Amino acid sequence: MSPTRRSVLKGIASAATLAATGVPKALAAPPRRKTPPADAVGLLYDATRCIGCQACVVKCKEANGLPPDTGTPRGAMYDAPDDLNATTKNIIKLYKGEDGRTSFMKAQCMHCVDPACASVCMISALHKGPRGIVEWDPDKCVGCRYCMTACPFNVPKYEWQTAFPKIVKCEMCRHLVAKGGIPACVAACPREAVIFGGLEKLRADAKGRIAGEPKKYFPKVYGDTDGGGTQVLYLSAAGIPFGKLGLPDLGDEPVPLLTESLTHAVYQGFIAPVALYGILGFAVYRSWRSQRLGEGGEK
């Protein structure tokens, strides 16, 4: 018997069923929670203090050797990127409400405690480095761009226009931090709207600011627990929820948990792949055998 459509589809279906039955077991497993290292560093951005001077955008490019952005669709402005991109690791955005209220918003890598980009990265080109900084290793990256799809904040960018493209994202100026320095955006900020320091200190500072001036601030520190916690914390003005600033409502569960429960379950103990290939092998063997028998019968 040669392979019929029917037999091929049957094989795939049975493999899929087996793979699917493995999932509930993994979902029942206790959710793992990652915690930031004790010496974790972070940023605290206070939107109420930001004046939108964009000095941080310029300094970031300077510190990271990124060229100015001249090909933006927003007209003739020199070096005015409209979003994070292959030459922009840090940007100041503007929220304009219908009520006329405005707020600035600094966007860069959030340095998640449990980063989705690192979770999906097949060879850990993206990984949690020293002090909890999410680092990218150009020697490992294969350019699959899974990280770009996985990131809930839409942070990693890709050099679409170069022959050997790299992933571009904020690495909290780790080359400066390693030498005892501070990130360029923090050094440039004239109003201390963004500050750098130990994560727990920043967390306490942020909560203290809200407690001190409850009328001024939106009553929440974004990144405290959102998406399993981020090492970049945000404060917003009263009446301007973080959703308006483009920070998604992720809940408290780490983002990778969603995909890892599935992807890790499929490969748990390598049972599913072995079973799948076993079935496929069996199907191949069966058709091969039936064909040989058929040939033999004819002779």
Next chain:
Amino acid sequence: MGPSEERRTGFGKWEAQGVSRREFLRTCAIAAAAVGLPAWTVGEIAEAAAAKGRPPVIWLHFQECTGCSETLLRASHPAVSDLILDLVSLDYHETLLAAAGKQAEEALQAAVRKNAGKFVCVIEGSIPRAEVGSYCRVGGRTAVEIAKEIGGKAGAVIAIGSCASWGGIPSADPNPTDAVGAPRILEGKTVVCLPGCPPNPYNFLGTVLQYATYGTLPALDSLGRPSFAYARTIHEDCPRRPHFDAGRFVERFGDEGHRHGYCLYKTGCKGPRTHAPCSLQHFGEVVGAWPVGIGHPCFGCTEQSLAFRVPLHTTVEIDRPTPPDTFAPIHADHGGVSVAAVGVAGLAVGALIGAGAMASKKLGASKGEGEGKGEADKEAK
């Protein structure tokens, strides 16, 4: 009008003093530009200044350092400083008056009588109110009395300098003399305030010439300051602004950034909250002669809320009430997918599905045939 008369009232008078017509018009042009009058008014101002007679000015001194007078006199270009004094008829000015004592008082009374309702009263220095105003007396009378009397008879009142505008340094905490500016003493009367420590002389000259030429005063803001000079902040027109925008700051005096002329904001520059034209109109006609120009942060001398109140090296908040549309939006529009593109993609996908269906159909069909001629198939492969 004969040539001899023209010599007295027209340009001839300045020519006799060695001032060319060109220089005279240039000064009038700077003054007109300072007030924000269009270029065609320069001729009228020059004519009025030359022919109509100079506007009479009575200059009163109270609690001050005479720095405002000095800034008028110490223009680097000698002809211009002469002209500043020649364009206006300074009938009474204690520092410049040759007379003293009783004679001086008589000169003041005579000038007021002669030009009542027409003269420009310039007040320099703050006015103390404590102890029935005894902290400042001239000729036995208190500053409050003098200001009320002379200011009341004036055609226009100009408070020159921060002291006269809102109290200045004498009003600094704890303000022992209860010093206030002229507007608080002359309530109900329009007082043109030219705060600054010292203010730019061209703001004064422009205001006086406008009054002399048209009989009007420049448009004033809520604090009585002419909008032509005080509508914008130092920061808006600062020559070091590009350094601010690029995040290049002086961190401490004498550092690398300081030597390169970087932004002085972090060393306490009050420019972002100080309304004054210093960044455009430098002092004494010397390019760069103003605090930021010589490497010192703006002190905020024109602002009552800053000068002598906020410490020199404390940074200030920066207002930007309506941000421009040049910022990136929260969600950038990277361009959608056009209907045509969707159509083309749909066709391609449809063709692939169709081809797949046909291929699988053929596979099934070839199986049926294969029953009969499997041998031939095998050879073909």
